[in-house]
Amino acid sequence: MNVSHASVHPVEDPPATEVDNPPRVRMDDMEGMPGTLLGLALRFFQFLFAAAALCVMATTSDFPSVTAFCYLVAATGLQSLWSLALAMVDVYAIMVKRSLQNRRLVSLFAIGDGVTSTLTFAAACASAGITVLIDNDLNSCAQNHCVQFETSTALAFISWFAALPSFLFNFWSLASR
Numbered sequence: 053m054n055v056s057h058a059s060v061h062p063v064e065d066p067p068a069t070e071v072d073n074p075p076r077v078r079m080d081d082m083e084g085m086p087g088t089l090l091g092l093a094l095r096f097f098q099f100l101f102a103a104a105a106l107c108v109m110a111t112t113s114d115f116p117s118v119t120a121f122c123y124l125v126a127a128t129g130l131q132s133l134w135s136l137a138l139a140m141v142d143v144y145a146i147m148v149k150r151s152l153q154n155r156r157l158v159s160l161f162a163i164g165d166g167v168t169s170t171l172t173f174a175a176a177c178a179s180a181g182i183t184v185l186i187d188n189d190l191n192s193c194a195q196n197h198c199v200q201f202e203t204s205t206a207l208a209f210i211s212w213f214a215a216l217p218s219f220l221f222n223f224w225s226l227a228s229r
Contacts, residue, residue, distance in 0.1 A: 124179045
């Protein structure tokens with residue numbers, strides 16, 4: 053019996069090449085995180101819808117008479133400033149190919165996204181309640197700007213829907229460290 057076994061004549065594995073072992077995707081490299089194109093797109097949409105909600109509500113003449121609408125203007129103003137600032141940071145990170153996965157930086161992003169998205173959601177909910185009250189319960193849309201109130205509230209909700217993934221990605225990245 054002249055059968056050769058691997059234990060008798062060991063055969064070395066060929067050296068690994070880049071083709072055999074592609075780089076693994078880590079959590080840090082996931083799309084949607086700060087410094088990625090999807091993260092920049094989320095920031096852009098946050099800014100766009102928050103600024104639109106702010107402009108639509110601010111163009112009505114009687115929004116200062118309702119506290120919830122003033123709160124919506126303040127919350128969407130803060131959301132648009134925060135999103136614009138982080139969009140500029142994302143653009144810089146993409147242009148110089150820099151990673152934004154520093155623990156302190158991710159903590160700042162997660163806290164800021166959590167605070168601004170919560171404020172925007174609360175303001176949109178309060179404004180939605182007031183718009184339903186004015187439109188359905190009081191039937192006084194003839195004297196008010198109901199269409200602008202509803203549009204601004206809807207845009208604030210859309211801004212929140214764009215801000216929520218940013219918060220979740222940053223929080224997930226922070227929790228996975």
